[in-house]
Amino acid sequence: MLKKAFFSLLHTLGYYSRYTSVLHHPGKQLLSQTCVLDFNADEKAFLEDSASSFNYAIDYSLGYRQKEQYLVRLQDVELLGNSGALVLDGNVVVESVGEVSRLAKSDAFKEVSLLLPKRKAGRYTSVLFLPWADNNNYHWFFDCLPRLYLVLEHTQEPIKVIMRRDMAPYQLETFAFVLKDYPQAELVFIDKHEKWRLDEFVLPSFITNAQSGYLPHEVAEWLRHKVWKGYAVEQSGRRRRIYISRAKAKTRRVLNEQELLPLLERYGFEMVRAEELTYQQQVQLFFEAELVIAPHGAGLTNLLFSEQCQVLEFHPANLIKTHYFLLCKALGFRYSALVGTTGDRLENYTVSVEEVEAWMKGIGV
Known part of the structure; x- marks a missing residue:
C-alpha cells in the first residue's frame, strides 16, 4: 500500500510514473503495413554476431520487421518542451517517446512539474526527441526528421510544427529544408521550460527500429533529396x-x-x-x-x-x-x-x- 501511495504522489506532483498507449486510439490513421526484410547467409551471420555481442537482447538474424507507419490525431494533450513527450489524461504517451524504456532513461520526464503551462489553440505536431537527438545527428536524421514525412505528406490542413530554438544549427537548417515545400506547415518554437496544452495534435509514428538506420525507400529518398537541395x-x-x-x-x-x-x-x-x-x-x-x-x-x-x-x-x-x-x-x-x-x-x-x-x-x- 505504501509503495502504491508513493507512486500516486509522484504522479500527482507531475513525476509521471504512468504511461499510456494510443496504438488502438480511434484517431489512428494507418499509412503503411509492416513488412519483413530478407537477408542472405552472410548478412544473417553478421546479424547473429551482433546479437551475440549483446547477449541476444536484439537478434535481427531471426528476422527484421519494418514497423507500420501511422498518424494519430489526439485532442487536448500536453507537449513537454524539455523532451517532446506527450501527456494524455495525465499519462505519458509511449508512442511519443519511442518506447517504454525511454521513460526510465531520461530525467526529462521527471521535470514536468516545473514546466510552465500555456494553452495553445489550433492543430500542432512535433518530432522532438530529447535528450537523445540533442546535437546527435544519428537520432536527428533517423528518429526525428523521417517522422515529418508522415505528417507533411498526409496532412493538407494548416498545421503548426513545434521545434526548439536551442537545437544545433544543422538541425535548424535541415528542419527548414524539409518544411520549405509545404505551405500548410508553420514553424513555432517552444521553450524547454514550457509545456503546452494543445487542442489538437497529430502524432507521427517512429519509423526506425532500435539499432537500425533502415528507412523505407520513399522516406529515405524524400529526406536525401530535401537535404541535397x-x-x-x-x-x-x-x-x-x-x-x-x-x-x-x-x-x-x-x-x-x-x-x-x-x-x-x-x-x-x-x-x-x-x-x-x-x-x-x-x-x-x-x-x-x-x-x-x-x-x-x-x-x-x-x-x-x-x-x-x-x-x-x-x-x-x-x-x-x-x-x-x-x-x-x-x-x-x-x-x-x-x-x-x-x-x-x-x-x-x-x-x-x-x-x-x-x-x-x-x-x-
Missing part, C-alpha cells in the same frame, strides 16, 4: 575515398590508427574528422564518396547522403552494432564489417591492417 549539393562527378577518424573522440577509437593510415593513403583514401567540417561540407563529402571506411559512430549517419558507395565499418568484438548495416541495406549500398579486438571500458580497440587491405583487394580497389 537545401545544401545545394554540387554534381561534380568527383569520386572520393574517405576514412572517418575518431582519434579525437572519447570513445570507440581505433587504437592502432597510425598503423592503418599509411595503407589508406596508399590506396587513395583521405582522412576526415567530421567535427572539423560544416554540415554542408559533410553532406557534399559523402555525396561524392565511392568508398567509406570508418569505426562505428555517428559520423556514419552521413551515409544517408551518399549517392552510391561501398562501406567498411569497424566494430569492437564485444559491441557489434547494426545501425549502418541496415542503412546500407535500405540504400542498396555494399556493406562489410571488420571486427577488431574486444573493446576496453571506453570501447576503444584495434583492427587488423592486413584484413583492411584484404577487403580493398577483394573489391578491386
Whole structure:
C-alpha cells in the first residue's frame, strides 16, 4: 500500500510514473503495413554476431520487421518542451517517446512539474526527441526528421510544427529544408521550460527500429533529396575515398590508427574528422564518396547522403552494432564489417591492417 501511495504522489506532483498507449486510439490513421526484410547467409551471420555481442537482447538474424507507419490525431494533450513527450489524461504517451524504456532513461520526464503551462489553440505536431537527438545527428536524421514525412505528406490542413530554438544549427537548417515545400506547415518554437496544452495534435509514428538506420525507400529518398537541395549539393562527378577518424573522440577509437593510415593513403583514401567540417561540407563529402571506411559512430549517419558507395565499418568484438548495416541495406549500398579486438571500458580497440587491405583487394580497389 505504501509503495502504491508513493507512486500516486509522484504522479500527482507531475513525476509521471504512468504511461499510456494510443496504438488502438480511434484517431489512428494507418499509412503503411509492416513488412519483413530478407537477408542472405552472410548478412544473417553478421546479424547473429551482433546479437551475440549483446547477449541476444536484439537478434535481427531471426528476422527484421519494418514497423507500420501511422498518424494519430489526439485532442487536448500536453507537449513537454524539455523532451517532446506527450501527456494524455495525465499519462505519458509511449508512442511519443519511442518506447517504454525511454521513460526510465531520461530525467526529462521527471521535470514536468516545473514546466510552465500555456494553452495553445489550433492543430500542432512535433518530432522532438530529447535528450537523445540533442546535437546527435544519428537520432536527428533517423528518429526525428523521417517522422515529418508522415505528417507533411498526409496532412493538407494548416498545421503548426513545434521545434526548439536551442537545437544545433544543422538541425535548424535541415528542419527548414524539409518544411520549405509545404505551405500548410508553420514553424513555432517552444521553450524547454514550457509545456503546452494543445487542442489538437497529430502524432507521427517512429519509423526506425532500435539499432537500425533502415528507412523505407520513399522516406529515405524524400529526406536525401530535401537535404541535397537545401545544401545545394554540387554534381561534380568527383569520386572520393574517405576514412572517418575518431582519434579525437572519447570513445570507440581505433587504437592502432597510425598503423592503418599509411595503407589508406596508399590506396587513395583521405582522412576526415567530421567535427572539423560544416554540415554542408559533410553532406557534399559523402555525396561524392565511392568508398567509406570508418569505426562505428555517428559520423556514419552521413551515409544517408551518399549517392552510391561501398562501406567498411569497424566494430569492437564485444559491441557489434547494426545501425549502418541496415542503412546500407535500405540504400542498396555494399556493406562489410571488420571486427577488431574486444573493446576496453571506453570501447576503444584495434583492427587488423592486413584484413583492411584484404577487403580493398577483394573489391578491386
